[in-house]
Amino acid sequence: MHIPDGFMDLWICAVMYIISAVVIVYSARKLKGKLEGPQVPLIGMVAAGIFAAQMLNWPIPGGTSAHFVGGAIAGILLGPYAGCLSMVSVLTIQCLVFGDGGITALGANIFSMAIVDVFVGYWIFTALRQRNLDVSLFLAGWIGIWLGATATGVVLGVSSVFAYGFVTTVSVMGIWHGALGIIEGIISMLAIKFVLDRQPDLIPVPKEVVA
Amino acid sequence: MVELAGTIKVISKLLRDFLIAEEYAYKAGFLQGVDQRIKLIGIFLLIVLAVSTQNIFFLLFLFLFSLAMVLLSNVSLKIYLPRFGFIPTFAFIIVLPWIFLMPGQPVLSLVGLNATMPGIMYVITFTLRVTACVSCISLLLFTTRVSDLLHTLRSLKIPDPLVDMFGLVYRYLFSFLSELHRMLLGRECRIVSEQKLLKKWNDGGKVVGNFLSRTFSRGENVYKAMKARGYDGTFRTYPQDYKIGAKSVVFIVLVGVMVGIWLVTRL
Numbered sequence: 001m002h003i004p005d006g007f008m009d010l011w012i013c014a015v016m017y018i019i020s021a022v023v024i025v026y027s028a029r030k031l032k033g034k035l036e037g038p039q040v041p042l043i044g045m046v047a048a049g050i051f052a053a054q055m056l057n058w059p060i061p062g063g064t065s066a067h068f069v070g071g072a073i074a075g076i077l078l079g080p081y082a083g084c085l086s087m088v089s090v091l092t093i094q095c096l097v098f099g100d101g102g103i104t105a106l107g108a109n110i111f112s113m114a115i116v117d118v119f120v121g122y123w124i125f126t127a128l129r130q131r132n133l134d135v136s137l138f139l140a141g142w143i144g145i146w147l148g149a150t151a152t153g154v155v156l157g158v159s160s161v162f163a164y165g166f167v168t169t170v171s172v173m174g175i176w177h178g179a180l181g182i183i184e185g186i187i188s189m190l191a192i193k194f195v196l197d198r199q200p201d202l203i204p205v206p207k208e209v210v211a
Numbered sequence: 212m213v214e215l216a217g218t219i220k221v222i223s224k225l226l227r228d229f230l231i232a233e234e235y236a237y238k239a240g241f242l243q244g245v246d247q248r249i250k251l252i253g254i255f256l257l258i259v260l261a262v263s264t265q266n267i268f269f270l271l272f273l274f275l276f277s278l279a280m281v282l283l284s285n286v287s288l289k290i291y292l293p294r295f296g297f298i299p300t301f302a303f304i305i306v307l308p309w310i311f312l313m314p315g316q317p318v319l320s321l322v323g324l325n326a327t328m329p330g331i332m333y334v335i336t337f338t339l340r341v342t343a344c345v346s347c348i349s350l351l352l353f354t355t356r357v358s359d360l361l362h363t364l365r366s367l368k369i370p371d372p373l374v375d376m377f378g379l380v381y382r383y384l385f386s387f388l389s390e391l392h393r394m395l396l397g398r399e400c401r402i403v404s405e406q407k408l409l410k411k412w413n414d415g416g417k418v419v420g421n422f423l424s425r426t427f428s429r430g431e432n433v434y435k436a437m438k439a440r441g442y443d444g445t446f447r448t449y450p451q452d453y454k455i456g457a458k459s460v461v462f463i464v465l466v467g468v469m470v471g472i473w474l475v476t477r478l
Contacts, residue, residue: 004298004302004341004344004345005258005261005262005341005344005345005347005348006261006262006302006337006340006341006343006344006345007302007341008262009262010259010262010263013262024373028370028372028373038430038431038434040372040375040376040379040444041379041430041433041434041437042427042430042431042434043376044375044376044378044379044380044383044430045379045383045426045427045429045430045433046423046426046427046430047376047379047380048379048380048381048382048383048384048386048387048426049387049422049423049425049426049429051380051384051387052384052387052388052390052391052422053391053419053422053423055218055221055222055225055388055391056218056391056415056418056419058412058415067221073423077423077427085372085373085376086376088373088376089373089376089377089379089380090380092373092377093377093380093381093384095348096351096352096360097229097352097357097360097381098225098228098229098352099228099294099295099345099348099349099352102258102344102345102348103254103255103258103348103351104255104258104259104262104344161262161265161337161340162306162337163306163309163312163313163333163337186412186416187415187416187419189416190412190413190415190416190417190419190420191416191417191419191420191423192420192423193416193420194416194417194419194420194421194423194424195420195423195424195427198420198424199424199427202427
């Protein structure tokens with residue numbers, strides 16, 4: 001899902017940088033005051049943990065394997081604003097230190113994986129967790145990454161330098177990540193359930209739901 | 212359980228690539244001697260030029276320019292080229308069908324499909340653009356120490372909390388990778404029979420959950436340790452003595468020449 005440099009028109013890169021910058025500034029303002037205490041080390045640690053966990057190879061039928069992104073997990077564990085900043089840290093370090101994703105495409109990559117994935121995942125979780133915790137966690141992971149990938153398809157489809165049309169890029173990214181996203185959903189569900197079983201105070205989930 | 216061999220391979224590749232790049236960043240060379248702020252902005256500008264042109268000659272020239280920078284910076288081409296070769300190959304495969312899909316005068320017929328000249332030019336241009344861009348960003352990876360990069364981001368007025376987080380991610384990533392590796396090996400040692408896929412997934416989910424729990428605990432411990440050492444919400448770093456030397460001036464001139472060529476190719 002990391003878009004390299006050269007796949008998008010310059011104006012789209014600029015627009016995605018502006019949109020992402022606005023959301024990052026808004027998130028930082030929502031955390032105002034908290035970013036001076038334990039929050040910065042905690043966000044940094046969780047970001048490093050998610051980065052490391054992205055290296056895990058998950059076996060899928062057919063002998064191949066997949067990796068997960070972890071945006072929804074970050075949003076649920078840290079809240080949407082801190083989760084967004086943690087994923088921004090991961091994506092920026094991946095771009096500038098490890099060469100994953102382009103520097104002009106960083107705005108678009110942040111938008112899909114640190115904004116759409118995190119916020120959608122968090123909203124789905126908070127909307128559904130009272131009904132069914134497992135389903136809310138699964139859908140948060142699945143739909144978060146699915147819509148994030150679809151956003152990537154949209155920016156690629158709008159770009160004139162990438163010859164494939166809007167319908168093709170959105171369909172390919174949507175269908176492919178709609179299927180792969182099931183893995184993300186299952187991992188999110190299993191991992192956060194495990195965390196909640198051991199540290200139920202970590203996320204303010206109603207007790208009757210946790211039990 | 213997650214696939215151990217594949218995971219270790221991925222972690223090893225990440226560490227190997229990083230350590231090799233870091234080794235070159237400490238060597239004496241042209242780009243290593245350029246002011247980090249100028250280098251970051253200059254490379255960003257070069258990539259912007261590549262993204263905003265369709266001129267095949269400019270893209271080829273930019274790629275050759277980046278290779279010249281590699282040689283001047285004492286980076287081995289044998290190490291440099293394979294490092295980013297995957298992305299241009301991936302880009303080439305993705306756009307390859309456009310050789311036949313792009314409307315135009317057929318120049319070649321292959322198994323009933325007509326390759327057109329506009330199609331061939333599009334595939335070459337696209338692949339070359341991605342290659343030039345990836346080659347330019349790799350210049351940054353191979354010639355910049357992470358500590359310098361963080362200083363540069365600070366001096367470019369990126370908000371401190373964000374740069375602090377970048378620093379923490381970088382500082383603790385390797386420690387977490389090592390911990391994850393140990394956890395996976397430990398679990399693998401305790402498994403005595405072949406697991407079914409569902410069981411593997413269930414175990415894998417617990418590993419990730421356990422790992423995230425440890426991450427939280429580590430976060431709290433790190434904060435306490437930082438607090439004990441005087442952390443008051445801001446990271447204090449050693450002052451960086453930015454000097455714009457001769458290498459920086461030469462780099463500015465070279466980037467200026469590339470901008471000039473880009474402008475000429477657009478006339």
